[in-house]
Amino acid sequence: xxxxxxxxxxxxxxxxxxxxxxxxxxxxxxxxxxxxxxxxxxxxxxxxxxxxxxxxxxxxxxxxxxxxxx
Numbered sequence: 001x002x003x004x005x006x007x008x009x010x011x012x013x014x015x016x017x018x019x020x021x022x023x024x025x026x027x028x029x030x031x032x033x034x035x036x037x038x039x040x041x042x043x044x045x046x047x048x049x050x051x052x053x054x055x056x057x058x059x060x061x062x063x064x065x066x067x068x069x070x
Contacts, residue, residue: 030056030059030060033052033055033056033059034056036048036052036055036056037049037052037053040052
């Protein structure tokens with residue numbers, strides 16, 4: 001009986017942990033800026049990289065704005 005209760009408890013804890021891990025489905029402004037900087041660095045697009053770096057530094061200083069990565 002104790003093994004069954006312990007097994008059920010562990011199963012429920014694992015299930016709850018999995019649910020909590022999937023709640024964040026959007027990127028923060030900081031994360032979006034990191035993606036833009038990495039993508040422009042990888043592709044060698046220096047003009048876009050300059051803009052992405054400026055946005056990243058501005059958001060780091062608390063100057064948040066909406067960023068369209070498309």
